């Protein structure tokens with residue numbers, strides 16, 4: 001199952017991605033956390049100390065990633081011809097979650113109990129050369145080639161606000177959690193996202209965050225209605241963790257406030273109840289690729305699509 005956390009900057013995407021990934025890992029479930037935000041803070045939230053990236057960022061190795069994933073797919077002539085939306089076909093290398101392959105070996109490092117992959121900062125040298133979305137292309141390619149099994153989780157901390165729609169990445173998830181503070185701004189990002197989500201049949205659930213009382217909760221209920229799945233309260237535990245005064249490791253979450261722990265269970269139940277439909281997932285990937293094909297003159301991108309191929313458990317063998 002793949003989930004993304006989206007929402008306004010500062011709403012708590014990174015905090016909730018980290019808590020949710022730790023919650024899953026503590027239960028023994030296979031989980032991979034991915035930092036897909038422009039400001040890379042997920043490693044820190046998971047307890048990584050020091051400024052250096054935990055592992056080589058995906059964004060800095062896109063060409064190698066493309067070469068690896070295209071394998072012997074005859075429809076993709078070169079790494080240059082492969083773009084972030086190029087879907088897998090016969091001959092492509094499909095991935096299993098945390099599999100024993102070059103990509104995971106190079107790009108995944110554990111922080112505490114949680115294996116983490118990062119896209120990399122958008123730095124000065126990128127200005128005018130690349131846009132952040134091309135860096136995020138690494139995550140899109142990864143998810144397009146991943147055949148995750150039942151009971152496995154990918155948790156992506158996404159870029160803020162409506163930026164998340166600039167690529168097809170937002171269609172790669174079984175469920176998208178929209179983190180909303182009980183404020184008008186927090187809720188307005190929800191409305192934008194909801195409208196995009198409807199257009200593409202994307203499942204979203206709103207998670208209220210930093211709720212401080214009944215009034216906050218009422219506000220969210222009024223503004224969000226049935227899309228409000230659950231909420232986390234404003235948490236002294238989170239603050240203490242941010243001050244570096246919270247123990248790491250599997251037991252640390254035991255001291256999280258019971259109401260917030262309960263909310264994490266609700267998130268997990270919602271993910272587990274989401275349908276995982278390989279054919280639809282792939283159809284969206286192809287749709288986005290064709291959009292690119294129409295807007296990019298020159299390259300014959302449409303011919304990269306293998307008409308009878310769907311990446312799914314059967315195609316792994």
Ligand SMILES: Nc1ncnc2c1ncn2[C@@H]1O[C@H](COP(=O)(O)OP(=O)(O)O)[C@@H](O)[C@H]1O
Nearest residue numbers: 009010011012013014015210232233234235238
């Ligand atoms: N439930 C919570 N209780 C207390 N503080 C929180 C909570 N959720 C987030 N925060 C704090 O809010 C700030 C922004 O959170 P962050 O996860 O970095 O937001 P985002 O990733 O959406 O920009 C951080 O200082 C974080 O510690």
Ligand SMILES: [Mg+2]
Nearest residue numbers: 013014037041
């Ligand atoms: Mg963040």
